[in-house]
Amino acid sequence: MDLRRTDTRSQLQSVAxxxxxxxxxxxxxxxxxxxxLGITKAAVYYHFRSKDEILVSSIEDFLGRLDELLRWGTSSPAGADTRVEVLRRYDALLSGPTALLARLVREGLPAIRDDALRTRISDCYLALFDLLSPPGPHLEGRLRARVALSxxxxxxxSDPEHADESERRAAALAIAEEVLSPRRGAT
Structure with a gap:
């Protein structure tokens, strides 16, 4: 694929x-x-037929990166260190335009109309919860995984009192790691 086409496509997604x-x-x-972007509407149509298509392609790109993380996590040795590294890598996925995407999806704006895509999003997050949860049916561990991701x-x-994104994200990661950390005697 032409690098300029890929770059314009990414810029369109980011701006959108x-x-x-x-x-x-x-x-x-x-x-x-x-x-x-300083381009014509026809140039947008060359890459995307609608804003729905821009949103869906952004979500699919993110899910592709999340799938890579899930593959890495499941192929790594099970344990607390891997769970924390999965958490850190997921945090890295949430940077830049992806943070905006996560916020839009979390807030339900817009409603994702594609049932298959909604199912794929749900499946990916269930797999991520499983990966971040300690082995076994322990309710507390599963809840800790969800709280860490939250x-x-x-x-x-955005937080008007703490507008610096890197500071917010660092604090959120520290809290997530603390929540995910195993209690004494846990694996």
Whole structure:
């Protein structure tokens, strides 16, 4: 694939996610996305037929990276160190435009219309919960995994009192690691 095409596609996704987060999904038009990038609306249509397609492609790109993380985690030795490393790698996935995407999906804006995509998102997150949970049917461990992920997601949310993204994300990761850390005697 032509590198310029890939770069324009990525820029379109990034700008669109920023505008969706700033103005709302429904209030953002393809024209506005094109204007921010200084390209024609026809150039946008070359890459994407609609803003739904931009959103879906952004989600699919993210899920592809999440699938890679899940493969790495399941092929690594089971244990607390691997769970913490999965958490750190997931935190890295939530940087930049992906943070905006995570926020949009978490807030339910826009509603994802594709049932197969909704199912894939759900399946990926269930696999991530499983990977972050200690072995066995321990309810506390499974809840800790969910709370740790929630902390990372909350770290992507703007906070007027703590506007520095890197500071928010570092604090969220520290909390997530603490929540995920095994208690004495646990594996």
């Amino acid at each position: 996610l920023s505008l969706f987060a700033e103005k709302g999904y429904d209030a953002t038009s393809l024209r506005e996305i094109a204007d921010v 902390s990372l997601h909350l770290g992507t949310t």
